[in-house]
Amino acid sequence: MNQNTLTRRYFLQKTSMATSALFGLSVLQPRRAHALGSFVRKDVGKLSASDTTLTSYAAAVAAMRQLDTTDPTNPLGWQYQAAIHGTKSPSITAEEQATWNACEHYTVFFLSWHRMYLYYFERIIRKMSGDANWALPFWNYQSTSERTLPSAFWTPADASNPLYIFDRNPGWNDGSASLWDSAVSTAMPFGDIDFGSFYYQLEYNMHDTVHTAVGGLMGYHLTAAQDPIFFLHHSNVDRLWNSWLTLKNGRQDPFSDASWTTAPFTFFDENKKQVTITGCEILRAQDQLGYVYEGEPAQVKEYCLNRRIRVPYYAYIPWYEVWPGPIELPAVFETKTIEVNTQPLRAHLRNSPLARMKAGSSVVLKLSQVEADHQPNIYYEVYLGIPKGETPKFESPFYVGNLALFGGGIRDIDEQMKSHERRLPKTAQGDRLLSFTYKITGALQAATKAAGSLKDLDVAFVPRGALLKGRPDERHPTATIKIGRAEIGLQRLE
Ligand code: C2O
Numbered sequence: 001m002n003q004n005t006l007t008r009r010y011f012l013q014k015t016s017m018a019t020s021a022l023f024g025l026s027v028l029q030p031r032r033a034h035a036l037g038s039f040v041r042k043d044v045g046k047l048s049a050s051d052t053t054l055t056s057y058a059a060a061v062a063a064m065r066q067l068d069t070t071d072p073t074n075p076l077g078w079q080y081q082a083a084i085h086g087t088k089s090p091s092i093t094a095e096e097q098a099t100w101n102a103c104e105h106y107t108v109f110f111l112s113w114h115r116m117y118l119y120y121f122e123r124i125i126r127k128m129s130g131d132a133n134w135a136l137p138f139w140n141y142q143s144t145s146e147r148t149l150p151s152a153f154w155t156p157a158d159a160s161n162p163l164y165i166f167d168r169n170p171g172w173n174d175g176s177a178s179l180w181d182s183a184v185s186t187a188m189p190f191g192d193i194d195f196g197s198f199y200y201q202l203e204y205n206m207h208d209t210v211h212t213a214v215g216g217l218m219g220y221h222l223t224a225a226q227d228p229i230f231f232l233h234h235s236n237v238d239r240l241w242n243s244w245l246t247l248k249n250g251r252q253d254p255f256s257d258a259s260w261t262t263a264p265f266t267f268f269d270e271n272k273k274q275v276t277i278t279g280c281e282i283l284r285a286q287d288q289l290g291y292v293y294e295g296e297p298a299q300v301k302e303y304c305l306n307r308r309i310r311v312p313y314y315a316y317i318p319w320y321e322v323w324p325g326p327i328e329l330p331a332v333f334e335t336k337t338i339e340v341n342t343q344p345l346r347a348h349l350r351n352s353p354l355a356r357m358k359a360g361s362s363v364v365l366k367l368s369q370v371e372a373d374h375q376p377n378i379y380y381e382v383y384l385g386i387p388k389g390e391t392p393k394f395e396s397p398f399y400v401g402n403l404a405l406f407g408g409g410i411r412d413i414d415e416q417m418k419s420h421e422r423r424l425p426k427t428a429q430g431d432r433l434l435s436f437t438y439k440i441t442g443a444l445q446a447a448t449k450a451a452g453s454l455k456d457l458d459v460a461f462v463p464r465g466a467l468l469k470g471r472p473d474e475r476h477p478t479a480t481i482k483i484g485r486a487e488i489g490l491q492r493l494e
Contacts, residue, residue, distance in 0.1 A: 039122075039135035039291040041235055045146040046294075047137065054152045054163070056131035061162040061228055063128045075099070075268035076124055078226070084267065085117065085225035095274060099266050103221055105407030106434075108196065108260055110203050111241050112279045114234050119282065119289050120267040120275070121231060127270035135291060138235035141210065142186065147178035147467075149214070153229050165227045169215035169377055169466065171473065177466040182381050182394035183209035186240060188401060193250045194360060194493060196314060201401070202244075204436060207237050208404035209379045213466045219375035221407045239293040242285060245300040253283060255302050256309035280304040316366070316437075318489040320344040322459070326369070329380065329403075329481040333463050333474045335392075338486075340384075340457040345488055349454070352490060354445050360493030363444060365400065365459065368435035369484025371409040376477040378465035379404035384440050385447025385457050392462045397446035400438040403461065405481065409434035437491065459486070 047053055067077035073093055074080065083089065083100045091100045104113035122136045140146045153163045154173040164173070171177025189201035210218075210233055217223040224230050245251055254260040264276040283302045286292050292299065322340050329336050354363070365384060380403040383392050393399070448454050466473045 038286070039133070040294055041135045041239070041291055042137045042294045043140045043143075043146075044137040044150045044152070044232055045140055045143060047152075049152055049155065052131060053134065053137050056129035056134050057125060057137075057228065058152070058162045060125040060129035060131075060134075064124075065162065075272050076128060076270070081121060081124065082223075082225035085230075086220075086222040088222050095268075098274070099268065101222075102265065103407075105203070105221060108199065108254065109263065109265075109279075110199050111238070112260070112282055113265055115238050115241070115282050115285070115289075116265055116267060116277050118231060118234055118238060119277075120269055122291075123270040124268075136235045137232055138239050138293060139229065139232040140236060141179050141184045142236075142240075147184070148175050149173070149177070149229065150232065151175065163228045165217060165229075167216035168218065168227070169213065170475070171466060171468045172214055176469050177213075177473065178470070179210065179213055180464050180467060182399070182402060182464060183213055183379065185394065186243075189240075190244055190247060194312070195252065195254050198244055198251070199241075200437075202237065202240060204404070205402045206240075207233075208406040209402050209464075211406040212375065212377065212379045212404040215375065215377045219377060219406070220410065235293075238285075239296060242293065242296055242299055245302075246297045248300075253279075253302055254311060255280070255283060256305040256307075257311040258308055261304045312360075312493045315492050315494045316364070316489055317492065318366075318487050319348045320488060322365070322486040322488055326482055326484045327486070329461050329463075329477075329483070331376070331477045331480045333378070333476050335463065336461045337458045338460075340459060340488075342454050342457050345457075346454055348488075348490075349444075354441055354448070357441055358492075362439040362441045362491050364489055364491045365438045365440050366435060366487045366489060367403070367438075367483050367485070368487070370403070370405070370434040370436060370481065371411060371484075372405055372479040372481045373411050374479040375410055376405060376479040376481055378463050378477045380461040380481075381464055382438055383458075383460040383462065384438075384443040385450070386460055387447075387450045392460060397442050400440050400443050401436070402464075403436055403481070405434065407434075410479075439491070440488070 042053055061078060064076060064078035064081065067074045068079045071077065075095065083091070083096070085103045086101050091097045102113070104110050118136060122134070125136070126132060126134045139150060149168070149172045154175065155161070157164055157173045166173070169177065184206060186202070186206065188205055189198050192198040192201055211224060212219060214229065217227040218230060245253070261279040264278050266274060266276050269275050281288055283304065284299060286299050287301065323338055327338060357363070381392060381394055382400050382403055383398045384400050386392055386398045444454065447457060463477065464472070465475065
């Protein structure tokens with residue numbers, strides 16, 4: 001797909017979004033009739049190798065790969081389905097142009113788009129496997145017993161197993177690699193009340209790290225959905241979205257934001273029919289899409305509001321640049337520590353004292369223009385203000401989140417740059433590369449308490465990839481990460 005088509009498609013999509021927002025919900029066709037079942041998406045770790053959930057999945061993947069060769073423009077083909085998420089191949093037919101490279105990352109549609117994608121994918125697997133009761137399982141890596149790749153995906157580790165993919169980082173295909181606690185912790189996203197902050201933390205701090213750790217096809221958004229484990233990873237992310245809502249206390253989806261609820265997204269159903277679906281139609285997984293997750297509490301029922309309400313948004317007020325010029329996290333497995341100039345910070349904090357921060361406001365560390373030439377295949381835990389000599393622990397108040405490259409910022413594929421171009425909002429500063437925002441109010445408070453003042457402050461990037469046989473896998477990252485700019489500022493819900 002050339003740049004023109006991309007831009008044009010993006011424009012068309014934006015236009016249709018605006019149009020439907022203008023006319024309210026009435027322009028949308030009545031919901032397609034489909035038989036709702038109550039499908040249970042099961043925890044893959046509890047399934048035996050002979051469970052039909054796994055055998056039917058494998059059979060469907062094999063059948064879909066057949067279509068790749070016998071009928072390459074068939075939307076039920078494996079590569080075709082993966083291309084809806086992302087692909088390096090040029091899209092040729094009108095259908096391909098309308099549906100490929102559509103994954104939503106760094107946007108408020110991250111959760112809703114992937115829910116839609118999984119929903120149609122699940123229906124397709126049901127059809128292609130001939131297993132009418134099939135439901136997509138989830139990779140429950142929140143459980144400490146499920147930190148390795150589910151065994152059906154590497155047993156046997158050869159081409160006779162449709163769920164096996166050669167192209168994964170070392171250790172995943174023999175059961176020796178596992179995920180660190182910090183890669184899968186939900187403490188930060190679940191602590192967030194605001195949807196924007198929640199999806200952001202879930203995407204950046206947890207979802208991206210799993211992609212990075214497993215690596216190979218999973219390490220790039222343009223290839224990730226070619227690995228059958230992708231769908232179990234996202235099934236779990238989708239489950240966590242439900243779980244977050246059940247924590248209540250003001251947690252809710254943006255169901256009063258017409259730009260979120262009415263934006264149409266295009267997929268194919270199991271009959272190869274092109275379909276569009278909106279945020280309003282996927283709010284209640286059980287009622288609207290017919291599935292629940294094994295072991296989940298009763299789903300929260302939300303309904304779209306058919307009127308416009310002002311939706312709060314995050315305003316970011318930059319305070320100062322933390323260190324001059326770009327820094328690099330070189331391709332060696334080492335902690336990188338950088339000293340923060342705290343003088344301007346102390347001056348700002350006299351006006352906005354930490355103790356009087358309002359809910360929804362936080363001092364933030366913003367790393368921008370982040371990029372690497374390749375997928376580094378590791379991620380970093382980011383800390384602020386660890387007292388000298390203390391070992392970094394992600395449960396400590398000094399931990400502010402992770403740095404993992406997945407949906408963008410990786411330069412080694414031309415097409416990747418194009419979709420990068422298309423996906424990343426251009427800021428006033430023309431900043432089109434990846435940026436990461438870490439809330440640091442808690443870390444600053446802890447650092448002040450530990451040291452008695454805020455004079456010396458370090459940011460530490462601690463490398464993490466996977467564990468190999470329970471010990472840190474200290475292989476060097478496969479790329480240097482460049483961080484163009486680091487600022488401290490204030491983030492405020494307005
Ligand atoms: Cu759109 Cu986990 O990827």
